[in-house]
Amino acid sequence: MGSLGSEIGLRALLASRTALETIGHNVSNANTDGYSRQRIDLGTARPQNLRGLQLGAGVRADSVTRTVDELLNGRLVKQTGSLYRLDAQLTEMTSVEALLDEPGGEGLGALLDDMFSAFSALSANTEDIVYRTGAVQGAISITNRLHQVVDEVDQLQRDAQAKAGFLASDINIKAERILKLNQEVSKVEATGVPANDLRDQRDQAIRELAQLVDVTVREDSSGIVRIQVDGQLLVGAQSIHEMTVEAGDRGELTMRLDGASRPIQPKGGELAGVAAFAQGFVNDLRSELDNYARSLVLEFNRVHSTGVGLSGGFKSLSGESSVPDVDGDGDRRDSLLANAGFEFPVEAGELFVTIVDDASGDLRQVKLTVDPSRDSVGTFLDKLDAIPELSASLDGFGRVSVVSESGKTFHFGRPLDSRPDESGTFGGGHASATMPFNAPVSLPPGGTLQLQGATSAFTLTFNASSFENIAAASAEEIAQVINGDPGAIANSLRAVVVGDRVALQTGGTGSSETFSVLGGTALGALGWSAGSYVGQDVAVNVELSGEYSGSVNNQWTFEPSGDGVIGTTPGLSILVRDSSGALVSTLEVGDTYSSGTPLLVADGVSVSFSGGAVSATEGDVFTTNVIRDSDTSDILVALGLNGLFQGTDATTIGVREAIQRDPSLLAASATGAVGDSGALRDVLRLQSSDVDALGGSFGEFYSTLIGGIGFEISSTRSAAEVETFLVQSLEERRQSIAGVNVDEELVNMVSYEQAYNAAAQFLQVINQMEDEVLRLV
Amino acid sequence: MSALLADRNRLEAALREELAAQRELLELLRAQESAVIARTPDALVEVTSKIEAHVSSASARRARREPIIRRIAMELRVAPSALTLSSLCERLGEDGSRLSELRLELREATSRVVRQNRRVSALVGLHRRINQEVLELVLADDGMNPFNGAGALVDAEV
Numbered sequence: 001m002g003s004l005g006s007e008i009g010l011r012a013l014l015a016s017r018t019a020l021e022t023i024g025h026n027v028s029n030a031n032t033d034g035y036s037r038q039r040i041d042l043g044t045a046r047p048q049n050l051r052g053l054q055l056g057a058g059v060r061a062d063s064v065t066r067t068v069d070e071l072l073n074g075r076l077v078k079q080t081g082s083l084y085r086l087d088a089q090l091t092e093m094t095s096v097e098a099l100l101d102e103p104g105g106e107g108l109g110a111l112l113d114d115m116f117s118a119f120s121a122l123s124a125n126t127e128d129i130v131y132r133t134g135a136v137q138g139a140i141s142i143t144n145r146l147h148q149v150v151d152e153v154d155q156l157q158r159d160a161q162a163k164a165g166f167l168a169s170d171i172n173i174k175a176e177r178i179l180k181l182n183q184e185v186s187k188v189e190a191t192g193v194p195a196n197d198l199r200d201q202r203d204q205a206i207r208e209l210a211q212l213v214d215v216t217v218r219e220d221s222s223g224i225v226r227i228q229v230d231g232q233l234l235v236g237a238q239s240i241h242e243m244t245v246e247a248g249d250r251g252e253l254t255m256r257l258d259g260a261s262r263p264i265q266p267k268g269g270e271l272a273g274v275a276a277f278a279q280g281f282v283n284d285l286r287s288e289l290d291n292y293a294r295s296l297v298l299e300f301n302r303v304h305s306t307g308v309g310l311s312g313g314f315k316s317l318s319g320e321s322s323v324p325d326v327d328g329d330g331d332r333r334d335s336l337l338a339n340a341g342f343e344f345p346v347e348a349g350e351l352f353v354t355i356v357d358d359a360s361g362d363l364r365q366v367k368l369t370v371d372p373s374r375d376s377v378g379t380f381l382d383k384l385d386a387i388p389e390l391s392a393s394l395d396g397f398g399r400v401s402v403v404s405e406s407g408k409t410f411h412f413g414r415p416l417d418s419r420p421d422e423s424g425t426f427g428g429g430h431a432s433a434t435m436p437f438n439a440p441v442s443l444p445p446g447g448t449l450q451l452q453g454a455t456s457a458f459t460l461t462f463n464a465s466s467f468e469n470i471a472a473a474s475a476e477e478i479a480q481v482i483n484g485d486p487g488a489i490a491n492s493l494r495a496v497v498v499g500d501r502v503a504l505q506t507g508g509t510g511s512s513e514t515f516s517v518l519g520g521t522a523l524g525a526l527g528w529s530a531g532s533y534v535g536q537d538v539a540v541n542v543e544l545s546g547e548y549s550g551s552v553n554n555q556w557t558f559e560p561s562g563d564g565v566i567g568t569t570p571g572l573s574i575l576v577r578d579s580s581g582a583l584v585s586t587l588e589v590g591d592t593y594s595s596g597t598p599l600l601v602a603d604g605v606s607v608s609f610s611g612g613a614v615s616a617t618e619g620d621v622f623t624t625n626v627i628r629d630s631d632t633s634d635i636l637v638a639l640g641l642n643g644l645f646q647g648t649d650a651t652t653i654g655v656r657e658a659i660q661r662d663p664s665l666l667a668a669s670a671t672g673a674v675g676d677s678g679a680l681r682d683v684l685r686l687q688s689s690d691v692d693a694l695g696g697s698f699g700e701f702y703s704t705l706i707g708g709i710g711f712e713i714s715s716t717r718s719a720a721e722v723e724t725f726l727v728q729s730l731e732e733r734r735q736s737i738a739g740v741n742v743d744e745e746l747v748n749m750v751s752y753e754q755a756y757n758a759a760a761q762f763l764q765v766i767n768q769m770e771d772e773v774l775r776l777v
Numbered sequence: 778m779s780a781l782l783a784d785r786n787r788l789e790a791a792l793r794e795e796l797a798a799q800r801e802l803l804e805l806l807r808a809q810e811s812a813v814i815a816r817t818p819d820a821l822v823e824v825t826s827k828i829e830a831h832v833s834s835a836s837a838r839r840a841r842r843e844p845i846i847r848r849i850a851m852e853l854r855v856a857p858s859a860l861t862l863s864s865l866c867e868r869l870g871e872d873g874s875r876l877s878e879l880r881l882e883l884r885e886a887t888s889r890v891v892r893q894n895r896r897v898s899a900l901v902g903l904h905r906r907i908n909q910e911v912l913e914l915v916l917a918d919d920g921m922n923p924f925n926g927a928g929a930l931v932d933a934e935v
Binding site: 763765766769 | 799816819825828832835861884897905907
């Protein structure tokens with residue numbers, strides 16, 4: 001009995017010692033990351049059979065176990081991944097925010113304002129080369145800043161790619177450590193003893209791995225964990241599958257696990273945050289900056305290409321853009337404009353080319369229609385080349401080259417033709433008959449026109465072969481047939497095109513000039529009245545002035561309301577119609593009109609007439625183009641002709657080198673007139689105009705871009721704060737379950753101490769007390 | 778002689794009281810041992826406080842017992858300090874037979890208490906040493922040990 005009793009005491013002592021050692025272990029590891037509090041599980045010792053009785057054998061320590069909540073640990077791993085993804089994104093995005101910040105007025109927004117200020121200053125001093133240089137420098141500063149921003153954004157992207165590589169290395173190291181811990185845990189637990197501390201270390205390593213990449217963890221019955229990333233095995237039972245990262249040119253990151261067929265796409269952890277930044281955020285930002293730069297090129301060049309520099313028009317002009325050989329057949333001319341591979345698209349529209357006579361300053365405007373779905377590059381060049389004063393071709397690099405003949409210059413501005421009736425079809429001195437309606441007209445094939453000239457009568461024949469479609473004969477085709485007829489030449493008769501009408505007139509002027517329309521099968525279709533037409537000695541002189549302020553291009557047609565003399569015939573008026581036939585204005589030029597007095601037509605354009613006879617009967621008419629945009633097709637932008645900027649995106653944008661070398665080429669004028677600043681005013685309108693591709697003005701777009709980044713950062717920060725709170729809550733819960741509360745452990749130990757002390761004192765008293773009783777007995 | 782027998786009867790009552798107290802104390806000591814083994818400080822404190830109450834009552838019992846013994850010693854003309862229950866039983870002869878049985882029971886009960894007391898003392902002493910060892914292990918290095926030189930555990934204030 002005495003032996004059994006001492007064994008019970010010894011077991012109790014050992015159990016107590018184990019418990020206290022466990023407490024000590026807990027306290028010692030109170031600050032060890034990932035340590036889980038351990039507790040001793042006490043149980044009754046196996047009873048002993050003695051003399052037919054089963055006797056209790058006291059207490060023993062069954063096992064030391066960790067206090068962990070596996071479900072909570074799993075949630076912690078998952079939330080940790082989300083938090084570190086957001087944190088990584090936030091860190092990277094904050095560097096971009098700093099980059100796009102506007103320190104010291106050197107940001108894009110401030111530089112854009114500076115550039116517009118420089119253009120504004122130039123608009124008041126268009127001939128001052130200092131202001132021109134300032135405006136060019138303003139444009140250069142914008143492009144330089146764009147290059148700088150893009151370079152730095154690219155560098156951030158490359159840094160993020162490199163960081164992804166480092167993270168992959170860290171992931172592999174962590175995976176290797178988990179694999180080793182797996183093996184150690186398995187070895188220890190095979191003996192039936194829980195590997196508490198090893199499991200803690202492994203849990204901690206898994207949590208650290210989850211900071212790098214989101215993982216799925218599964219533990220098998222032997223205590224080995226298998227870890228997957230995006231459904232693929234990173235840590236197996238026997239080995240790890242190393243992660244590799246390949247970086248692409250545009251921020252792409254291809255992440256693979258050794259032996260897997262498809263790449264992985266992490267959704268959590270620092271790696272996911274860095275990848276999202278490199279592949280998403282930076283590329284989005286690059287697209288926005290490219291869009292911004294591209295819009296700068298397009299919008300500024302739209303204005304600039306139709307403007308005129310300080311020295312007037314061009315003798316020669318080369319495009320900055322090469323026409324690509326899209327189909328690779330060696331012929332750059334054969335592609336339709338719509339499919340020619342231009343960086344900027346060509347629209348259906350019209351291009352006005354102005355030819356200036358250097359000596360007289362006389363202007364001639366030619367309107368070219370551009371239909372990108374029907375016109376090839378070659379067709380367009382042929383149209384340009386067909387202008388007698390110009391030759392157009394592609395140079396060896398595929399760039400369009402336009403050259404004017406000697407004594408002529410050209411430009412693509414929008415001057416108002418101050419003398420719109422050069423042909424004298426409106427009360428001019430020639431004997432003249434004009435079609436009363438616009439071509440095209442339907443001529444009978446082989447139709448004839450019988451005329452009597454100064455020397456003979458002759459018959460003109462309109463053969464179908466002279467027309468693209470004789471049933472829709474154009475004014476130019478009809479005039480070409482007439483002017484090529486030997487009878488007309490012999491009688492000094494000519495046809496001129498006025499708008500879309502044909503005027504038949506004598507070569508000379510004065511009342512002695514005459515011809516007669518005799519008849520013919522085509523006469524009805526042409527609308528001329530049979531009869532005699534006589535020139536006049538006093539011709540009407542027409543002059544236009546002002547600047548067209550209308551919003552669209554138009555062609556105005558001026559016709560008298562009847563027959564009479566300007567300034568003399570009561571009630572005589574001039575009817576002005578636009579190209580749709582709508583009446584624009586009625587100008588009173590009867591007996592109350594004083595010769596040469598300008599009359600306002602509309603939209604800032606005035607006209608004046610000198611005295612002379614006009615005839616509605618003879619079809620007197622003149623037309624003039626009023627131009628708001630002399631290139632509605634944007635073909636000049638597509639070909640890079642007379643642009644301010646070159647390039648197509650934030651990397652390639654630059655001020656055209658010719659302008660950098662010679663700021664006088666900066667187009668300030670819209671008309672070529674001295675002192676005109678129409679092109680600059682159009683440029684300045686861009687500051688507040690909405691740009692379709694940007695969804696607002698340039699300033700608004702940039703502000704929105706900065707604001708958008710700020711908002712995204714703010715959203716990410718908020719999300720990160722929420723995740724931080726969640727992770728902290730989970731960590732606190734884990735700590736409350738698995739953490740060591742040093743105070744609590746010490747309180748336990750001190751409680752024991754106090755209890756033992758008190759017990760010992762009374763045991764001593766009892767001892768003395770019992771001595772007394774024993775002495776008595 | 779009748780006075781002696783009357784005091785004998787009073788002494789028998791006092792011894793029965795002491796015998797009950799010893800048996801109660803033995804139970805308390807066993808409970809204390811269990812509390813130590815089970816590492817339940819609260820139970821240990823509780824049983825210790827019961828022992829404290831028990832110890833406090835011992836002096837009252839002694840105060841009731843000692844005058845009786847002094848009177849018997851005077852009647853038998855022996856020094857009170859020299860009088861034991863064993864010698865008294867011999868002197869009383871037949872009249873001391875119940876007293877003799879009581880003496881044997883009390884001796885047995887007291888011996889058990891003494892043995893149990895030694896056992897618990899040893900157990901508490903060992904536990905206490907282990908506890909101190911661990912506390913020193915935990916707190917020795919950082920100077921936080923509130924027990925070194927503080928003199929009283931109550932100063933830990935935890």
